[in-house]
Amino acid sequence: MPTIVIPPSPPSQPRLSLAPARGQAVLDGGWWPRSWDPVAELPGLVLALTERHGRIRHIMLNIHTWDSRIRRLAVGPDVVRIGWFDTLDPALLVATTGRDDQVDLLVVPPDTTPEAAERAMATAADPTNLRHAPDILTARATRQQATTTTDSDPYAVWDNEGGSAASGGFHRGHTESTTRPRTGVPA
Known part of the structure; x- marks a missing residue:
């Protein structure tokens, strides 16, 4: 049986925006962790989700995005x-409740600017939102790229089109193809 990790410090208040109700929305909300450390970030999230949805028993994450791979995490009286x-997708966290309900959250990268993170989380928490998590972050990265691109940077568009990791997106040891299809990439 895998070791149960007990966080060394009290959980921090998560930066989280949840939809009032899912309705037809694709996501249940957005979460903006402060780091890629699951032991530091997940306990506060689990407690906040437990308040809203009841006991959280399982969380699914992308293997390439986070700093460590824990298997079981003690949060209050429960083990997740x-x-x-x-x-x-690295932009998605899936939580399963004790009633087998699924909670899908956009994961906003920790290094995102506050304004962009708040916009992305608000979009993810909008009960009428029909965009998937990576599409919300792609739109954010495209807006960020557009505001910082100048005519003297001939590779900026290529970077944003999948030629290499665009600034502001996920680029922690996995390829761009895990977040969106690569089309029109120069050979």
Whole structure:
């Protein structure tokens, strides 16, 4: 049986925006962790989700995005199983409740500017939102790129189109193809 990790410090208040109700929305909200350390970031999130949805028993994350791979995390009186998946988009966290309900959250990268993070989380928490998590972050990265690009940077568009990691996106040891299809990439 895997070791149960007990966080060394009290959980921080998560930067989280939840939809009032899912309705037809694709996501249940957005979360902006302060780091890629699951032991530091997940306990506060689990407690906040537990208040809204009841006991959280399982969390699924992208294997390439986070700093460590814990399997079980003690949060209050509960132990939450953590699953690591190569195929799960880095922009998505999936939580399963004790009633087997699924909670899908946009994961905003920690280094995102406050304004961009707040916009992305508000979009993810909008009960009428039909955009998927990576599409919300792609739109954010495209807006960021557009505001910082000048005519003297001939590769800026290529970077944003999938030629290499665009600034502001996920680029922690995995390829761009895990967040969106690569089309029109120069050979």
